[in-house]
Amino acid sequence: GENVEQHPSTLSVQEGDSAVIKCTYSDSASNYFPWYKQELGKRPQLIIDIRSNVGEKKDQRIAVTLNKTAKHFSLHITETQPEDSAVYFCAASREYSSASKIIFGSGTRLSIRP
């Protein structure tokens, strides 16, 4: 079945440095790739997404890249700040189809060291 692999499972970076989280997916028909951030004790919330018609998308300090040929996508956070500490989930799905479920990766716990 469909699968999304996410690495690393934990990541610790110095404040101000960059963080990169990588994901691979198995369903070649996937065309929508969201990233969710979950702070401790809170619900997951969408922070950025990318669709298969683009290779990169940026929103302030956050960027996502997508390589459809290799079936992998990545989240890049630059100039990390303490409030970036959270668990991040990647996901993949087929948008605009009748099968709208999302397959999530297992999550990356990001810690920002002061």
Added chain:
Amino acid sequence: DAEITQSPRHKITETGRQVTLACHQTWNHNNMFWYRQDLGHGLRLIHYSYGVHDTNKGEVSDGYSVSRSNTEDLPLTLESAASSQTSVYFCASSPRGYNEQFFGPGTRLTVL
């Protein structure tokens, strides 16, 4: 404001009891989902629905059931609670054909 709510937020029950977790959304979204979240497993899909009277099994559906009698609600029932079902449960919804999911605040369930 439109929103998605879950109740109760915390629940402690005993093994063998039937438990129902409520999920209610006011966005008029067609799609609704139930996930469980355990350490090291991320978000695992339990059941989902694409509309009234439609329900589908996810990857971890054993021991759970759902029914969709209206657009706003998708209650999750544990027929006979087991200790392995101790978890945090999240409900989510999305509009028809679009995959951005909006999550509820979660229910922490403990089965003793």
